[in-house]
Amino acid sequence: MTKMNYAKENLWQIEEVGFDSRYLGKTESIMALGNGYIGSRSATEEAYVGERRDTFVAGTFNKFDENEVSELPNIPDIWWLDVIVNGEHFTLEKGAVTGFSKRLNLKNGELTRDFVWEFKTIKLKFKFRRFISMARRHYLSNLVEIENLSAEKVSVQVRSGVNGQVTNSGSQHFNEGEKGLVDGKFLQMMPQTIESKIDFVFTLAHKVTAENLTARIEMGRRQIFMNYFFEIAPNESAVIEKRMSVRTSIDNDTDNHDVASLRELSIAEMKGIDALSFDELLAESAEKWAEIWAKHPIVIESQDFHDQLAIRFAKYHLHVMTPAHDPHMNIGAKGMSGEGYKGHTFWDTEVFMLPYFNFTHPEIAKSLVTYRYLGLDGAHKKAAENGYLGAQYPWEAANPTDGEVTPVWGAADIVTGQSTKIWSGFIEQHITSDVVFGVKQYIDVTGDLEFTQEKAYEILFDTAKFWGSRLEYNADKDCYEINDVIGADEYKEHVNNNAYTNYTAHWNVKYALELAAELRENEPEIFARLDDKLDLTTVLPDLADKLDKIFLPQPTADGIIPQDDTYLSKKIIDLTKYKAKDGVDGLFHDYNLEQVNEMQITKQADVLLLMFLFEGLFDRELKLKNFEYYEPKTTHDSSLSLSTHAILSADLGKVAESYEFFKKARHIDMGGFMKSSDDGIHAASLGGIWQMTVFGYGGVRMIDGKLRIEPHLPEAWTRLTYGFDYQGQAITVTVTHDSFVLSKADNGCDVSFISNNGNYVLQNKLTLSLGGKS
């Protein structure tokens, strides 16, 4: 009845054909709109049972009460527009609907929905359009054109306004606020978040083109709206355009944050664009999108056109969801496309999304890593609460200074019927080295010396200081352990010496010690400043003593690195039936988390992620053995898993297998399973699509400060063109099965390599100068 529809004739279009209210969540999420400031699910104008009408403004976190954690509040619904025809409420649930198409144009961010609706004697053609402007941060707009295909004239009432009755699944983050009509034309509503006290100003205006038009303002509780009454003669049309502006008291593009100033500013902006049409305003936004698309476009020549579409889909959402405008904000695990994960930032940013920005939009990447620098206060808070030194990053982060915001209680345990405790906020500690990994990647890729000296060094030392205090001495073994943690594999709670955690912590400490030595030698002033701030004189000798005694799980006789101290001794079950499904929640209908904890079942890449991110630490044979051991035990019950497996298997030359992971990963949001994305799009997975393409098949990697390129094209791909910025230089790469060519944008000089049994050989003698290194 409803399905996703993709066409090779239009590789910028995501389309749903047919309407079925059971699957509203799918396109609400995957067709989400945004500009990094505002993000919104693409819920329909008219309401349906089961819909989720979420719109968020980045960084406006609020806590409902002391029992909850801060979350991104669902702002009053500004898209609301009800149509009543001859006294009948228009809804797609009633009557006959033909030609239903809902489309997202990735190129310009426009959402369109059209269909013909027949009910009793009424026959109308609807066309809805909307966008959130990339050109005007605060501006969004929707429009409906109604054409009367009935034999008779119809009487239409449109109710359109702001509805503040929405909540985050029942938690109301706003007070009602003042509301009113300004200049007889602008509806305004000014609610405030109840705990964080952020003021919001919503300003709406309508342009209505219709016959016999009358209008009446109305207010309800937490609502203000206009009623328009008009008629449409047969074969005539009416158009209702809604223009909206959202501003808040934490906006960083304005000096005066009092409500009166924000109200004036909104109205001035609305008046300023009064002469511009919907199409002109959309065109402004499309121009900004064109700039984004012009930056390192990726061209995939594949037997399967969905591959090209997928990379555009991924990049579209990466820009829609990323609050590039303000370093006090970061990317949510669902972007701003749903309430899932409450708008919180996880390691997903550093490990999955940041690489795209590092290599394509370094200025946005800088904002994202600056967030972690601003987050040192929060990380100190968390470390102190847990009795540690230095900076321990929160597993989930909201405002950078908040510290830990992971909720404590989760879903029901099907065996006991009680809520399960969410342990990740307490013991999923690898986030701290993940942040350092991200920062290191950023400075290596961009060569941003200012950030490096002013911010990165401090993060690197402060986190190493945390690890120094976190390590637990085991006198029996004369080594330092990290016990009672959750590793990357979240099925295993309370394990000791998780491989991913221990290796990355060791790397973090080692890196800090190497850096200290270098700074002492070459940048004594910087070192002195940081010593002053972080007491490095005390911290570093302690770290130096501990470094070599940090326990790093070693391969077994079979070459398997134990995921943790007990993993390999646990029961093995056949996961085939769970892996066959869309999603794997079937596993948790049969077992509870406690039971899964006692089996060799892995939610997502753990040892394998370590081998992908820190490939220099392990040889090819070891990686292969571990891949073959762990992958069959992995449910991929996290959208963070498939892309890692795809890249690692491509690295290992298993390109056909890799491409299967690629396709599954691409399906997570874009696939035909219509319940996949109800809680929001899978942000990390979208970063993963870019990584699979550029890191996996394009073969790019930044390892130990060195850029390497080693492409592996899947069979189905005949050519891949991608680009990246490396330390200020723009590089374009074209890969075929036989060769690849690097081009530098600034001098047009190409360097070609040809394939020789999987090893690429430099074809000519030109020296490639990349960032001063050669």
Added chain:
Amino acid sequence: MTKMNYAKENLWQIEEVGFDSRYLGKTESIMALGNGYIGSRSATEEAYVGERRDTFVAGTFNKFDENEVSELPNIPDIWWLDVIVNGEHFTLEKGAVTGFSKRLNLKNGELTRDFVWEFKTIKLKFKFRRFISMARRHYLSNLVEIENLSAEKVSVQVRSGVNGQVTNSGSQHFNEGEKGLVDGKFLQMMPQTIESKIDFVFTLAHKVTAENLTARIEMGRRQIFMNYFFEIAPNESAVIEKRMSVRTSIDNDTDNHDVASLRELSIAEMKGIDALSFDELLAESAEKWAEIWAKHPIVIESQDFHDQLAIRFAKYHLHVMTPAHDPHMNIGAKGMSGEGYKGHTFWDTEVFMLPYFNFTHPEIAKSLVTYRYLGLDGAHKKAAENGYLGAQYPWEAANPTDGEVTPVWGAADIVTGQSTKIWSGFIEQHITSDVVFGVKQYIDVTGDLEFTQEKAYEILFDTAKFWGSRLEYNADKDCYEINDVIGADEYKEHVNNNAYTNYTAHWNVKYALELAAELRENEPEIFARLDDKLDLTTVLPDLADKLDKIFLPQPTADGIIPQDDTYLSKKIIDLTKYKAKDGVDGLFHDYNLEQVNEMQITKQADVLLLMFLFEGLFDRELKLKNFEYYEPKTTHDSSLSLSTHAILSADLGKVAESYEFFKKARHIDMGGFMKSSDDGIHAASLGGIWQMTVFGYGGVRMIDGKLRIEPHLPEAWTRLTYGFDYQGQAITVTVTHDSFVLSKADNGCDVSFISNNGNYVLQNKLTLSLGGKS
């Protein structure tokens, strides 16, 4: 498509036939269930856009934030039960629905809904049943029987539990609370109100009779529910029964109010009734209803059977909505059938609903007047805030000690587009004398000496003390005025010397002075106690000085008592077109309140209400002139207006006209206008139905401490039988057009009167002994 259906064959049944989701609010309200402890709109089990799923527990007021006022919070939705058949969500919006009937049985409080639903190959007969137990205060239950009329077996999933995502139009009054499964069987959820900190315990159990049944618990945010999966073979049925208990930490039927005790108590009760079937539990409740119906049944023999149905409808709701169990609670202006008026108590109680209880259930009346005694603290608070002495009752009341809880801002002004200020909380001051009127009626009707001496006297003096401080001396006229008020007619804001206000204040003061004289003489100890508490020695002489100088608007040359100082000088417009409509909001599409303020338009009985309540103050001719002057200027845009006009016109012998008012009043909720009751039933109007019947046509009145009976039957009525308690004696009255007979239950002695041109003449010489008076 949908309409109300009443049948003379069943005068206990309110029925809606046909389904139309535009009109959900009608039967949600008029078929509301309750037992005074819990009250609930009869929203459907499955959800619809536009529904209002409200359930309330009396007295559990909470304030969302400092900008809002306390209101009765909408508790988590316990009726929630979704049915999914062959993967399709059941909803009446889809497919074909035949034989739809939703019925409220007034006799036993059972709600039933049945229909056949066809969708694709699915054909099912549904029967939903529910009740809130009159026998077990905390208990409610619903049930669905699904019969498979399809050719094939169907697979069914039922999701049933508690959903705490509901709000009061966006304001969330609860925290999420703990939730879990107890004994593998009972779902529990324990939210707490966020400001008043009242703990709630919801306990649910299911009984499912179905083939191949499996079950799975699930939790969502603010949700806990069971999923049942089963099959129904053709011509077979499945039954899902849901059993629910609600308890709170302010329950007055339990000693331990901690959550653990409430949880145990709930489960113990659920276990205790485990062996009882739905029908047995319903029968228990029906027995309690039978006791209510046995108390002074009213029998109307009318050409229009709706009259009989209406009085039952009124009495049903009066019991459903009244928290008879706890004097800290009172009746909301919408009962507990909607969010309208926030569960607050107005003068509606004393002037409209209390008379029914005074005359029929004096023990419930006692609880209602005791609420006002407990409210003296709140009334002192309000008086002090306004710079007055004594007890000034709040226009809207929640908890008795809260004081004023009228919201400050209301709907949009259609001219300016701004919220209009609600002045009634500030200046609608007649509520104080209305409360005294109610208390005086209660003690006169019941002869409750204990209440009189311990509570009523204090209220009477304390309110007179308020009026003494409220009066404003006008030196020019050497009189005391009451300026800047809203009278009973709420269209007129900021008027001086409103007739209703001044006369009732004068009455209140006069009564206090007379009482003081009597007490000094006959009950010096009581007087001394009250003097001590209220400083009567100072207060009374001041009141005595002022009494005769209180300005009482006198009739003009034409015999019209001015509604206020300026009313009669205002513009008169023809209201015919506004009075023709269902509801009169059309007036406010043409004029705003400020404009209506400047015209001789009255919302509801004002001078005429005064003449009804204090009939001894005015002669018949004056009443007639004023009736004829004011009625055409009255929009009856308050459900408090029609019954007053009906009774007064009956008193004046205009019985045919009166009966027209009666029918209109009966139509307010029961009539065919399907949007009439969206915000809740009209509680005062329901009290009005009883008053029109017993006071208007039965002719009963308690005037100046004397009971009088002077019946006036409408032409359509051939016989009216009603009863009442008078000072502990049960009286039954049978009225025909020719005579009426009073019967005393205790000695079976009848007194008959025969009509002589409208004057009833005692037919025999028996002395009627009523409460010692003769």
